[in-house]
Amino acid sequence: MDSRVEHTVGGTRVEQQMRAVVLDRFGGIDELTSRRIPLPEVGDDDVLIRIEFAGAASWDAVEREGHYDGAFGIASTFPYVLGWDAAGTVAAVGRNVTRFDVGDRVYAATMPVPRGGFYAEYGVVEAEFAAHVPDRMPTDQAGAMAWDALTALSGLDLLDLRPDDTLMVFGASGGLGHMAVQLARHSGIRVLAVASGDDGVALARRLGADHAVNGREVDVLEAASKFAPGGLDAALVTAGGETAERALRAIKTSGRIAWPNGVLPMPATSPSATVSQYDGDRSRTATDRLNAIIEASSFEVHVARTFPLERVKDAHRALTDHYVGKLALQIG
Incomplete structure (x- = not known):
């Protein structure tokens, strides 16, 4: 040694x-x-x-x-x-x-x-x-x-959105989700946060989501249509299930869906938008980028x-x- x-x-x-x-x-x-x-x-x-x-x-x-x-x-x-x-x-x-x-x-x-x-x-x-x-x-x-933030960052890279594009973060009050909200807003992306519980909605709003709804109580499709009448550009999914599967109907056919490996269950019916499964990048290049964002923002x-x-x-x-x-x- x-x-x-x-x-x-x-x-x-x-x-x-x-x-x-x-x-x-x-x-x-x-x-x-x-x-x-x-x-x-x-x-x-x-x-x-x-x-x-x-x-x-x-x-x-x-x-x-x-x-x-x-x-x-x-x-x-x-x-x-x-x-x-x-x-x-x-x-x-x-x-x-x-x-x-x-x-x-x-x-x-x-x-x-x-x-x-x-x-x-x-x-x-x-x-x-x-x-x-x-x-x-x-x-x-x-x-x-580390893993949640880097997985969120990799998902946003995969989606390749521009400022003012619309993104649904499904599971926005969880570990990965609440970090994704912040990273997306730092890039100027408009975020519809689908959170769990009133405390989850409050957290997503405090962290900068443009609109946040309680996925357990609100019709997410209706909320999405009001947020982006022409359809959402993309989604980052951090929790699977029937509600997530229904919510993905709000994504444009030409849109994109980032689905981290390990998020289950996968949709029983494929959404019309393209679903891409991926792993988080934990390399030095990724952590350098993450640290630059943290230093330049109020990320928490x-x-x-x-x-x-x-x-x-x-x-x-x-x-x-x-x-x-x-x-x-x-x-x-």
Whole structure:
């Protein structure tokens, strides 16, 4: 191990064991257990992050139940550590890493296979997928941001809209959705936000949506026809189901629909507009663009609730409750 990988802030050595929440098998919430495990190995191109906050997301529960087992072409190994998003400080860097120094405040997007996720005191990620936290952003927000924000940004790139084009963000009060609203408005796109609950409508409006409706109570097609009488130019869908499928009838036949992979269920009947499924880009190019937007705008991550790591089971229970924005785990 390179000598730069053996020191933390202040010159003290990184402990070789860390506290983590692990799975010894896939299953229900009770399979989440806390114990000490070895730190992940740090390669020449890696950054070791001392984690302060990690995101807790709906896909964590899907993964916990084993539905991603083998999905990425890599065999699952145990103990298995969940967690795709995190922020904290750099604890160590590999010998080829020059962009980060020990002590830098960073956030990252990772995949729990094969080297473990971020439900732990430390996490390792290739430097390509880490980024400095913008000065104006609190660490708890950065910890719950990466995958949703980058997926929203990739979806907007796919749609290739111009200023004053019209966009429906379906699921606008969720993690991905409330970030998509802000990124779209930053580009001058007119946004119809379809949110969940009165609190979701209030959040979407506060974050800049031109019009926001409660998808549980309002006829979305009627709202869309008033917002864009000639039809909407595009949609970014963050939640599937019958209401979403009906709402997509509001998109022009010549329009476009961005549908992130993993958003289920897919429409039973294909909309008249073109549907494009995609993955979020988590490269340095993407995080550089995201950071520039954050620095130039009032972009925020709405963290609804934060749980200490020892209450991770409560966090997973809360994933099935109604909330707006994101849930987070406080680790450091």
